[in-house]
Amino acid sequence: MKKDNIKFIQGNEACVEGALYAGLDFFAGYPITPSTEIAELLSYRLPQRGGKFIQMEDEIASMSAIIGASLTGSKVMTATSGPGFSLMQEALGYAIMAEIPCVIVNVQRGGPSTGIPTHVSQGDVYQARWGTHGDHAIVTITASNHQDVFETTVHAFNISETYRTPVILLYDEVVGHMRERLIVPKKGELPLVKRLRTSVKEGVDYHPYLPREDGRLPMSDFGGVHRYNVTGLFHDMWGFPSDNPKIVHGLLRHLVDKILNNVNHITRYKEYYLTDAEIVLISYGSSARSANHVVFSRRPRGERLGLLELQTLWPFPYDLVREKCSKAKYIVVVEMNMGQIMQEVRRAVDHPEKVFLANRIDGVFITPTDIRNILRLIQGKGV
């Protein structure tokens, strides 16, 4: 029997498979290591199903083009890495303000600046949160293996279409380039969300930016019967620029609340041996693989280790982390940066002094041995 749905592929390819499964129609991008395979593959795959691929002149243009395409009703995505992600920040803010569904993949490499393009890092966690200017909420999702890359990509599209918001898929170089097995789920196995369309009839005044009671905004596609204005300025219910303090206040609250009021729906995580864990490891992305290995290799020796693997990084699941860490003696955040998620964990837990960092910031993947050595130090066992 030919098993077409079992693949041995890179994480970047798993992301492509997930995006196509989710119904991607339009991709605009610019070559950059280590995300380029996503663009290459989609240039091949998208037109096979009538979708559109375009290589733009830079990442600013790529981000702009997907926003334009999304307004016509397409499911859209772009993919990049650090420097390109920096260039996308202004248009990312536009997508937040104008409430345009879109998915942005950042396969992280080392920075700042050109940094270390072919090596791994998780240094863009805060950039994903606060890279664009102004107050806002944002959704950022990650994964540590290809099955999860596939599923979180589908989830990203669903969240993006549900809440009319950009969603950042924050993978990293190891996940992007590592090869492992992916089993592509059958059609219908994973739920797919289509954005809410307005039921307002032609000729009736349509208010594109008047949220329903549940905070959702039914959309009308460009080219349809409702003609309205879309802008990055604060705007009224018609989408027309406004500096009325009530409107400005109301819109900013809406943009933040629609995400923060739905943390539970947006949050995805995995847990291993947490119920009786004395040492709770918290990790995400590729570093969670090493953390996972430490937990599973030490448990048989009676060491009460557990792992909380975060998939949703933003909005940060403070309540979840507090609850899962409530009984821990030590909390060790495993990540490949200077402690970006560690800071959030410290803000979340009741005893921030119990939170430690196990990290690497040298472009080299953090190994189980690295984590074990740091655990010994934390426990006062020496190296």
Add this chain to the structure above:
Amino acid sequence: MAIKDYIRERFFPHIWCPGCGHGTVMNSLLRAIDSLGMSKNEIVMVSGIGCSSRISGYVDFHTLHTLHGRALAFATGVKLSRPELNLIVPMGDGDALAIGGNHFIHAARRNIDLTAVVMNNRIYGMTGGQYSPLSGYGTLATTAPYTNIDYSFDTVKLAMAAGATFVARSTTYHVQQLTKILKQAILHEGFSVVEVLTQCPTYFGRKNREGNAVDMMESFKKNTTPIGSKAKVENPDLIERGIFIQKELPEYCSEYEKIIKRAMTKFET
């Protein structure tokens, strides 16, 4: 339809200063669209940031008021996603050719069917009168208090060199010509650029002692001439008006449709 039927009166009064040329360009554009008999639902107007870019808010089409300089990139996404829509992209000179210069040349190179209208008033008006890439050597601006030492682009030459397949120029004085040119530009299948010389009496005019709006429009009459006229031979400083290039070249979105056909055939076998 009457021109009024294309306007969102709800959003008036507009933000433009008395004497500004942008309203004239908008009027001309709406007349051109009206004469083509297009449905308002088929038209998407995409603009960037600046005085000129506010045009999109006032007209009753699908309108997308984007980021400074990025209008053509947003428009590229709309157009490629829905090629049956007509895209009109009004931009200011700074918007189109300073911050948006890269998108301008690349949209031209792709020959994607967008109509770019460069409303050239030689100044950043919204921020209060700084020099633009079209202000020109020797002009004055709030950021060139001694004199401007930047040379300016020639929008027409730049657009042609970058590959635009329809390139024209007119002025707010020559509204009949402008309307005709805009009509042809919209009909043209491919990337079209129309540069419109438009007056900013508030900043460019005041800083450079060019008088009021009427004086500035009269200078458009005086300082321009139809392409290839005898006057141009006698006085090379005159700026030419008219259609500089209008040629057929496969358009980007129709080329992409061919890619889809090829990909689908390959996929089936």
